[in-house]
Amino acid sequence: MTAEKRRAPAGAAVLRGEITSAIRRALMQELAAVGYGRLSIEAVARRAGVSKTAIYRRWNSKLDLVLDVVSAVASRKLPMLDTGTLDGDVRLLLLVVSGALGHPVASQIIPDLLAEAARNPQIAGTLQSALKDYQDRIGKIVIGRAVERGELPSGADPRTAADLIVGPIYWRMAIARLPLDPAELDRMARAAVAALRVACAVPEDELA
């Protein structure tokens, strides 16, 4: 009763939102199970418990649906990384990334989409702009605040942050697929901070 009362004002719109979410969830599960190449709208509809029409009312094609879901996931807010120190922020970011990469659905979907991106310019474009956005936000949050605190020089280039912080953990977990225990995560965080300090140092010839 309470739930229905709460729902009442938004009415059908809420219901549509729930179907959309169910379709998105089903798409992620299908992508993980069979990959983009073998994915069918019919299987997504079956898994979501909706009609194919319900899907085609929202998206024109399988590609449309996948691009939309990728954008939606990519634009999720990053947790507020503000531990008060660069070391703490980098360690927290590595924890967040290791959680995401360790997720079984993500660990199957990400490589699949990257492989499709090598052949499909639309998927490549969407992934690249999502990644660029993600890199920019990491740079702004982690590097920007470290510069404010005086932990990094003001000339620090935010673009290097993702390479140096996310690169090693992505390689370890998603490419080499080796485990990373908490002590190693700590060590990786300290190494990333050292790398950032060197990469963000203003070149000597610009100090003249």
Add this chain to the structure above:
Amino acid sequence: MTAEKRRAPAGAAVLRGEITSAIRRALMQELAAVGYGRLSIEAVARRAGVSKTAIYRRWNSKLDLVLDVVSAVASRKLPMLDTGTLDGDVRLLLLVVSGALGHPVASQIIPDLLAEAARNPQIAGTLQSALKDYQDRIGKIVIGRAVERGELPSGADPRTAADLIVGPIYWRMAIARLPLDPAELDRMARAAVAALRVACAVPEDELA
């Protein structure tokens, strides 16, 4: 004439070797063009200019052929990285890796095989052992020699080398797919050396 004379002693074996090489090359090109899922032995035979029988005489299946080629590529020797300093060795390794990642065939095949690995345990196993071998060799060459020179402490863990050296450049070129100019490659090398120094430092509680 000279070529035939040179070839004579090995006879038919040499010819077979050439066909094998042609099939391997054709497989790489097909993999890059259509991906593992859509790859057919027929198309590989057509591209190599050989019969399907010539392929099935050598490999039992498409999977067999792909696993063999992956192993063959992965076991290629790393160039002797011995510039005399850790900085030099890391920079040279980054140059080699950037060359490999920038190769159009590699940049399509690698993500495709990683995606298949998430679903096919045999591909995953072959890739993982090839990568492990590669990581071990990098570790032994780069870390081992730096320890001998006194540039890194003797407790240095060779396994971290690939994460910290290859991770950032792989992220930059293969995931974010952004260019890397020579000045940035230099900066990435200096950052990797700083990261290695921190990651390889013997923990304080072990110095007691």
